[in-house]
Amino acid sequence: xxxxxxxxxxxxxxxxxxxxxxxxxxxxxxxxxxxxxxxxxxxxxxxxxxxxxxxxxxxxxxxxxxxxxxxxxxxxxxxxxxxxxxxxxxxxxxxxxxxxxxxxxxxxxxxxxxxxxxxxxxxxxxxxxxxxxxxxxxxxxxxxxxxxxxxxxxxxxxxxxxxxxxxxxxxxxxxxxxxxxxxxxxxxxxxxxxxxxxxxxxxxxxxxxxxxxxxxxxxxxxxxxxxxxxxxxxxxxxxxxxxxxxxxxxxxxxxxxxxxxxxxxxxxxxxxxxxxxxxxxxxxxxxxxxxxxxxxxxxxxxxxxxxxxxxxxxxxxxxxxxxxxxxxxxxxxxxxxxxxxxxxxxxxxxxxxxxxxxxxxxxxxxxxxxxxxxxxxxxxxxxxxxxxxxxxxxxxxxxxxxxxxxxxxxxxxxxxxxxxxxxxxxxxxxxxxxxxxxxxxxxxxxxxxxxxxxxxxxxxxxxxxxxxxxxxxxxxxxxxxxxxxxxxxxxxxxxxxxxxxxxxxxxxxxxxxxxxxxxxxxxxxxxxxxxxxxxxxxxxxxxxxxxxxxxxxxxxxxxxxxxxxxxxxxxxxxxxxxxxxxxxxxxxxxxxxxxxxxxxxxxxxxxxxxxxxxxxxxxxxxxxxxxxxxxxxxxxxxxxxxxxxxxxxxxxxxxxxxxxxxxxxxxxxxxxxxxxxxxxxxxxxxxxxxxxxxxxxxxxxxxxxxxxxxxxxxxxxxxxxxxxxxxxxxxxxxxxxxxxxxxxxxxxxxxxxxxxxxxxxxxxxxxxxxxxxxxxxxxxxxxxxxxxxxxxxxxxxxxxxxxxxxxxxxxxxxxxxxxxxxxxxxxxxxxxxxxxxxxxxxxxxxxxxxxxxxxxxxxxxxxxxxxxxxxxxxxxxxxxxxxxxxxxxxxxx
Numbered sequence: 001x002x003x004x005x006x007x008x009x010x011x012x013x014x015x016x017x018x019x020x021x022x023x024x025x026x027x028x029x030x031x032x033x034x035x036x037x038x039x040x041x042x043x044x045x046x047x048x049x050x051x052x053x054x055x056x057x058x059x060x061x062x063x064x065x066x067x068x069x070x071x072x073x074x075x076x077x078x079x080x081x082x083x084x085x086x087x088x089x090x091x092x093x094x095x096x097x098x099x100x101x102x103x104x105x106x107x108x109x110x111x112x113x114x115x116x117x118x119x120x121x122x123x124x125x126x127x128x129x130x131x132x133x134x135x136x137x138x139x140x141x142x143x144x145x146x147x148x149x150x151x152x153x154x155x156x157x158x159x160x161x162x163x164x165x166x167x168x169x170x171x172x173x174x175x176x177x178x179x180x181x182x183x184x185x186x187x188x189x190x191x192x193x194x195x196x197x198x199x200x201x202x203x204x205x206x207x208x209x210x211x212x213x214x215x216x217x218x219x220x221x222x223x224x225x226x227x228x229x230x231x232x233x234x235x236x237x238x239x240x241x242x243x244x245x246x247x248x249x250x251x252x253x254x255x256x257x258x259x260x261x262x263x264x265x266x267x268x269x270x271x272x273x274x275x276x277x278x279x280x281x282x283x284x285x286x287x288x289x290x291x292x293x294x295x296x297x298x299x300x301x302x303x304x305x306x307x308x309x310x311x312x313x314x315x316x317x318x319x320x321x322x323x324x325x326x327x328x329x330x331x332x333x334x335x336x337x338x339x340x341x342x343x344x345x346x347x348x349x350x351x352x353x354x355x356x357x358x359x360x361x362x363x364x365x366x367x368x369x370x371x372x373x374x375x376x377x378x379x380x381x382x383x384x385x386x387x388x389x390x391x392x393x394x395x396x397x398x399x400x401x402x403x404x405x406x407x408x409x410x411x412x413x414x415x416x417x418x419x420x421x422x423x424x425x426x427x428x429x430x431x432x433x434x435x436x437x438x439x440x441x442x443x444x445x446x447x448x449x450x451x452x453x454x455x456x457x458x459x460x461x462x463x464x465x466x467x468x469x470x471x472x473x474x475x476x477x478x479x480x481x482x483x484x485x486x487x488x489x490x491x492x493x494x495x496x497x498x499x500x501x502x503x504x505x506x507x508x509x510x511x512x513x514x515x516x517x518x519x520x521x522x523x524x525x526x527x528x529x530x531x532x533x534x535x536x537x538x539x540x541x542x543x544x545x546x547x548x549x550x551x552x553x554x555x556x557x558x559x560x561x562x563x564x565x566x567x568x569x570x571x572x573x574x575x576x577x578x579x580x581x582x583x584x585x586x587x588x589x590x591x592x593x594x595x596x597x598x599x600x601x602x603x604x605x606x607x608x609x610x611x612x613x614x615x616x617x618x619x620x621x622x623x624x625x626x627x628x629x630x631x632x633x634x635x636x637x638x639x640x641x642x643x644x645x646x647x648x649x650x651x652x653x654x655x656x657x658x659x660x661x662x663x664x665x666x667x668x669x670x671x672x673x674x675x676x677x678x679x680x681x682x683x684x685x686x687x688x689x690x691x692x693x694x695x696x697x698x699x700x701x702x703x704x705x706x707x708x709x710x711x712x713x714x715x716x717x718x719x720x721x722x723x724x725x726x727x728x729x730x731x732x733x734x735x736x737x738x739x740x741x742x743x744x745x746x747x748x749x750x751x752x753x754x755x756x757x758x759x760x761x762x763x764x765x766x767x768x769x770x771x772x773x774x775x776x777x778x779x780x781x782x783x784x785x786x787x788x789x790x791x792x793x794x795x796x797x798x799x800x801x802x803x804x805x806x807x808x809x810x811x812x813x814x815x816x817x818x819x820x821x822x823x824x825x826x827x828x829x830x831x832x833x834x835x836x837x838x839x840x841x842x843x844x845x846x847x848x849x850x851x852x853x854x855x856x857x858x859x860x861x862x863x864x865x866x867x868x869x870x871x872x873x874x875x876x877x878x879x880x881x882x883x884x885x886x887x888x889x890x891x892x893x
Contacts, residue, residue: 028055028077030103046161080107085118088132115147141203201363225342227519228401231327248293256301257573261308290319302328344398364393371407388415408501457488466524469573470515483540545578553597592630612641629665632658643681652678676700710747714740734763754783758795794823797873798838805841814857819869822862
């Protein structure tokens with residue numbers, strides 16, 4: 001029992017933590033008391049069966065003021081469960097709403113909400129009190145709440161127990177993914193972005209789009225509207241609400257920085273972990289990875305890829321169980337497209353358009369007020385300023401971005417002052433831009449007005465930063481500012497631009513990253529063009545990232561590799577933008593040089609196929625306009641791609657010509673790489689000349705060694721070892737793999753060390769040395785995790801599966817084999833059949849009578865994500881039936 005003193009203390013400090021004996025997760029249960037007494041008892045039992053702690057009003061100290069008690073209990077709870085029957089509940093004297101509604105409102109925004117509505121038995125409708133109906137309608141429109149119906153106490157208990165168990169599993173998955181953010185921007189980008197603010201005024205649109213996506217006859221929904229209308233924010237809300245309808249997951253793919261139609265499929269593939277490495281056509285790899293997966297793909301900012309719309313239709317066949325939600329400023333005009341035009345927010349009450357008082361409840365006003373309070377916490381709507389607030393929303397025609405930009409000025413200006421300035425600015429801008437759609441004129445004028453409140457050095461900074469792609473660091477901004485001779489303090493300018501909602505800041509791996517809304521960026525580029533400064537700004541941008549490529553490229557083959565990859569990953573979009581600018585401007589020499597300096601980065605990240613697309617454009621230039629070295633670089637990348645997609649004896653010859661050109665240009669490393677790759681290309685042909693290929697690889701290993709490029713020597717030796725495996729000389733293969741490992745480790749190159757190590761581990765398994773094999777495979781897995789190289793993880797856990805099978809460890813062997821198979825099926829990256837070795841050990845294990853146990857373990861392993869599987873492999877023990885399914889950060893879309 002609670003003592004009087006204890007109750008008094010709790011009353012004076014309603015925010016004090018409410019403890020449970022064992023500090024279990026707390027589930028707050030909200031309902032009317034007497035009406036739903038049986039239901040509350042059943043829910044309490046369901047919660048306790050899961051060893052959770054129910055938090056219920058009748059368990060508390062009655063002397064507390066009810067609202068303080070609700071708030072204290074809710075703030076110390078983890079999950080909100082609401083049970084609603086027919087009654088709205090008691091309204092205390094002096095209050096306007098019941099405790100039932102007050103509890104729902106007071107639940108923190110981030111708290112999971114599970115709502116259960118009592119339904120009548122067959123043939124009987126539930127008659128609820130009107131105010132309860134209104135509360136339920138609000139809940140059903142809330143995109144953060146899950147609600148279900150029940151008809152009996154038993155059914156309710158089963159629903160609550162199952163939903164809490166599922167919720168806990170989802171939360172555990174999300175919390176268990178401990179991987180470095182900066183090293184894998186693509187997988188990070190494929191998650192549904194976490195919104196910074198709540199969604200306002202879009203409940204109907206969310207419901208409408210969700211209904212379309214759940215219609216079996218609808219494969220493609222396009223959210224259409226101008227910049228700043230809120231298409232991306234609506235897409236995020238729809239993706240979150242649709243989670244239950246797409247058990248295969250959701251991939252949120254940002255296309256803003258993808259300009260070439262040919263990159264649409266590789267970008268979508270990267271979002272689900274399928275890289276265009278060339279072993280199979282990408283469409284086949286995607287078909288394998290997406291087979292049977294009921295997925296939702298959100299493709300954000302499609303307008304610059306309209307020429308790729310037919311490719312999207314092909315995806316209907318490649319991924320027959322997937323649906324697509326696209327945001328675009330233009331209609332795609334393809335078969336099966338369902339277009340939903342995203343409207344502005346309401347600025348007036350439809351029943352009384354001229355009423356200012358009724359407009360107070362509109363979504364546009366709600367958005368303006370909420371954003372104003374974010375910059376000015378004491379901002380209040382009064383009778384004196386309501387007219388100006390409504391006037392701002394109406395002048396801005398309910399466009400969310402325009403409203404947010406205006407709200408950012410509430411810190412220093414009153415609503416009346418803002419409205420006055422908008423009234424003076426808008427007519428001039430409309431008159432000057434009559435060829436633009438009215439809403440775009442309004443948005444442009446709002447951005448223009450926001451920039452006029454900046455000092456000129458800050459306006460210049462905003463204009464010039466518009467040449468950056470989303471995701472750039474302070475280091476790059478400082479380098480750019482030096483190139484452009486800014487006269488403003490960089491940090492002060494960034495602070496002002498962020499505070500003005502003109503620049504967005506996020507954090508990845510402890511590193512602040514900056515981005516700009518597309519519409520603000522377009523406005524800045526237009527101003528640069530008007531001033532004749534766009535070319536100079538883009539040249540400076542390219543110079544910054546060429547210097548980054550030079551600095552970080554030096555560390556890619558050595559001990560700094562992990563840090564270099566992480567650093568480059570932060571700004572991969574800007575690296576692409578820089579190469580694209582150089583190519584467009586005809587500076588193919590610099591473009592080729594930049595691409596070559598980052599060769600190992602493109603390889604580790606599996607982006608070489610994308611670089612080859614750029615190099616196609618270099619080769620399209622008149623041959624006489626290219627230096628021999630630029631021609632050699634472009635030839636190398638294109639040949640690398642083609643030796644996997646369309647192997648022929650012409651490719652080694654092209655690579656040998658490139659090698660000679662590198663040598664003539666004084667690039668001995670390039671010459672060696674091209675000549676060694678000619679050996680690999682020869683092996684890939686249908687009728688390889690093994691002696692010739694071996695000679696090129698031996699010579700390549702020797703020359704790499706002389707140049708101090710241990711990574712290159714290691715790769716050449718690995719290729720030679722694979723030839724020895726093919727010819728049945730295991731002793732020679734082991735020697736080559738060991739030399740390759742030594743070369744890679746000696747140079748500090750983590751990537752090639754993992755490649756060489758898992759090959760050596762494979763040879764030791766085949767030789768029967770299981771202890772050394774296990775040690776080597778563990779090292780390969782650890783290195784691959786550090787680089788976030790999923791193919792390397794698969795190779796390593798296949799080797800550990802073989803070791804476990806050879807030892808008769810059925811459970812561990814099966815789980816690891818299943819996990820590796822799942823990685824390969826999802827990424828569609830497979831070893832050549834001649835080199836698949838772990839399956840023979842699994843087959844022997846099954847033949848000894850363990851087939852049923854083995855298959856069950858494999859099934860459990862297939863539920864693991866890549867990095868979860870790596871943790872299991874490195875832990876030394878199988879997870880058994882308790883393994884958790886990988887979340888999005890594990891690489892599972």
